[in-house]
Amino acid sequence: MVMIFKGFVRFVCQFSTMLSKNDIKLIRSLEQVKFRKKHAQFVAEGSKVINELIGSGLSCRKIFTTNETLFDSSIDVQKINAKALNQLSFLSHPKDALALFDLPARSSIDLNQIKQDFALACDCIQDPGNLGTILRIADWFGIKQVICSEDTADVYNPKVVQSTMGSIGRVNVVYVNLTGWIEENKAEFPIMVAALGGDNIYESSLPSSGLIVLGNEARGVSKEIVSNATRRLLIPGTGKAESLNVAVSAGILCAEVRRPKSSPQT
Amino acid sequence: MVMIFKGFVRFVCQFSTMLSKNDIKLIRSLEQVKFRKKHAQFVAEGSKVINELIGSGLSCRKIFTTNETLFDSSIDVQKINAKALNQLSFLSHPKDALALFDLPARSSIDLNQIKQDFALACDCIQDPGNLGTILRIADWFGIKQVICSEDTADVYNPKVVQSTMGSIGRVNVVYVNLTGWIEENKAEFPIMVAALGGDNIYESSLPSSGLIVLGNEARGVSKEIVSNATRRLLIPGTGKAESLNVAVSAGILCAEVRRPKSSPQT
Numbered sequence: 001m002v003m004i005f006k007g008f009v010r011f012v013c014q015f016s017t018m019l020s021k022n023d024i025k026l027i028r029s030l031e032q033v034k035f036r037k038k039h040a041q042f043v044a045e046g047s048k049v050i051n052e053l054i055g056s057g058l059s060c061r062k063i064f065t066t067n068e069t070l071f072d073s074s075i076d077v078q079k080i081n082a083k084a085l086n087q088l089s090f091l092s093h094p095k096d097a098l099a100l101f102d103l104p105a106r107s108s109i110d111l112n113q114i115k116q117d118f119a120l121a122c123d124c125i126q127d128p129g130n131l132g133t134i135l136r137i138a139d140w141f142g143i144k145q146v147i148c149s150e151d152t153a154d155v156y157n158p159k160v161v162q163s164t165m166g167s168i169g170r171v172n173v174v175y176v177n178l179t180g181w182i183e184e185n186k187a188e189f190p191i192m193v194a195a196l197g198g199d200n201i202y203e204s205s206l207p208s209s210g211l212i213v214l215g216n217e218a219r220g221v222s223k224e225i226v227s228n229a230t231r232r233l234l235i236p237g238t239g240k241a242e243s244l245n246v247a248v249s250a251g252i253l254c255a256e257v258r259r260p261k262s263s264p265q266t
Numbered sequence: 267m268v269m270i271f272k273g274f275v276r277f278v279c280q281f282s283t284m285l286s287k288n289d290i291k292l293i294r295s296l297e298q299v300k301f302r303k304k305h306a307q308f309v310a311e312g313s314k315v316i317n318e319l320i321g322s323g324l325s326c327r328k329i330f331t332t333n334e335t336l337f338d339s340s341i342d343v344q345k346i347n348a349k350a351l352n353q354l355s356f357l358s359h360p361k362d363a364l365a366l367f368d369l370p371a372r373s374s375i376d377l378n379q380i381k382q383d384f385a386l387a388c389d390c391i392q393d394p395g396n397l398g399t400i401l402r403i404a405d406w407f408g409i410k411q412v413i414c415s416e417d418t419a420d421v422y423n424p425k426v427v428q429s430t431m432g433s434i435g436r437v438n439v440v441y442v443n444l445t446g447w448i449e450e451n452k453a454e455f456p457i458m459v460a461a462l463g464g465d466n467i468y469e470s471s472l473p474s475s476g477l478i479v480l481g482n483e484a485r486g487v488s489k490e491i492v493s494n495a496t497r498r499l500l501i502p503g504t505g506k507a508e509s510l511n512v513a514v515s516a517g518i519l520c521a522e523v524r525r526p527k528s529s530p531q532t
Contacts, residue, residue, distance in 0.1 A: 129395060133511045136507050136514075137514055138505070139505045139507035140501075140505050140507040140510050141505055142503065142504035143505070163511075166508075167506075167507050170506050170507075201521075202525050202526055235406075235521060236524075237406035237408065238407065238408035239404070239405045239407055239408035239409070239436070240405060241405035241431065241432075241436075242432075243406075243431075244517065245399045245403075245429075245513065245517075247514055248399060248513060248514055248516075248517035249517075251511075251514035251515075251517050252521045255467075255501060255518045255521070255522075256521075259468050260468055
């Protein structure tokens with residue numbers, strides 16, 4: 001028991017020489033959406049992601065890193081050791097840095113943009129990794145807006161930020177009452193939903209713009225939204241899996257709508 | 267301190283009335299590949315996945331569940347409470363059951379099958395969620411074999427089992443020295459790799475069978491394998507993301523090779 005207590009004291013002392021209690025408290029609190037809103041900050045990890053976010057114009061408050069040479073000297077950078085970084089990190093395999101960013105101001109939906117190009121909508125996507133991967137897909141395919149229902153995971157959740165790999169700074173993410181917003185705007189652009197029992201994507205002529213709605217991991221797109229959809233689309237499978245992962249479906253649908261009209265058949 | 271100690275004793279007592287120490291020790295050990303091999307068992311969670319695996323012919327040794335009515339009475343089922351199940355679970359959101367399955371015998375590669383249809387290969391896929399999602403994609407598109415390099419995540423890792431959603435029982439997964447195996451068999455079938463700088467998939471005529479190789483999350487497919495590839499394929503993006511998630515790429519490539527030759531252009 002004494003040994004454990006001594007070990008604990010040694011651990012706490014070593015730890016507190018590296019980081020202030022306030023920094024630790026603040027960073028740990030940012031795992032929760034209420035504290036991200038309260039402090040108007042979020043966490044990003046890894047020098048690659050951090051530098052991409054800075055490059056996208058997001059405001060970085062402070063970086064804790066094991067290697068300060070990875071960052072521009074104009075930023076407030078604190079060198080810490082790997083042990084201290086591991087304690088701060090939200091990742092199971094911590095990277096080389098952790099940064100605090102200012103939460104960007106809430107943005108609004110650009111309706112004209114959806115009339116001219118595609119946008120994605122997330123109807124209650126709950127897994128942070130799925131949401132992050134969907135943002136990365138949007139960014140890959142040059143899709144500028146992702147419109148999320150209020151019950152979708154928060155985009156500034158540390159796990160979402162990580163799985164976007166920096167795309168979070170380049171894609172406009174807006175939270176709305178998705179069902180109500182679609183009901184109001186359904187006459188403005190085509191609304192496509194990924195749904196079992198829909199039209200085979202290989203046999204469908206797809207519109208050249210509109211909203212692609214992706215549904216909850218277990219329940220799919222809600223009935224209300226499906227009833228307002230212009231097109232229900234099926235990615236046909238010949239195997240026995242019950243469904244595809246939602247981010248994988250998003251990738252396949254984006255690749256399909258981005259297929260040039262003149263491309264040869266494979 | 268006394269309060270904490272009393273709480274701890276109460277917790278241990280409550281816990282041990284539900285589960286034997288041996289069961290707890292065994293299940294916790296199965297997070298590690300060496301103990302999965304030693305005990306020749308693996309863990310699956312959630313009644314849906316468990317019943318799918320049983321339906322695929324895998325041998326289930328025992329189920330711990332909060333609701334024994336979800337399972338066939340021929341299986342050894344132990345009812346436990348939600349708290350005990352939470353303690354056993356490897357998931358951040360535990361399901362309604364956790365089961366022990368016998369590790370299936372090592373299977374071999376069916377070369378003839380790759381000459382007639384597609385197979386996937388995983389070159390050092392390290393994220394368990396990615397590997398599981400790739401198996402689910404294979405199962406969706408009716409692809410029967412996934413050939414993994416020895417440094418790919420273990421398919422019986424609890425996180426992989428979970429993200430396959432039951433597909434693990436329907437897709438044959440084989441571990442080999444992938445580089446060597448491809449070197450030996452490259453004359454037998456087309457070898458396609460997803461690679462930046464490859465041929466645009468929209469403008470390519472794809473073979474009707476062969477191996478699709480998916481690469482490591484950070485480094486992509488190894489140089490040795492790329493040098494043996496018949497085709498390098500690019501999923502073109504117009505945005506700024508540096509890459510797509512590997513499971514998303516796998517989904518897009520599988521959807522592409524499964525596109526009927528006669529399908530209309532979108």
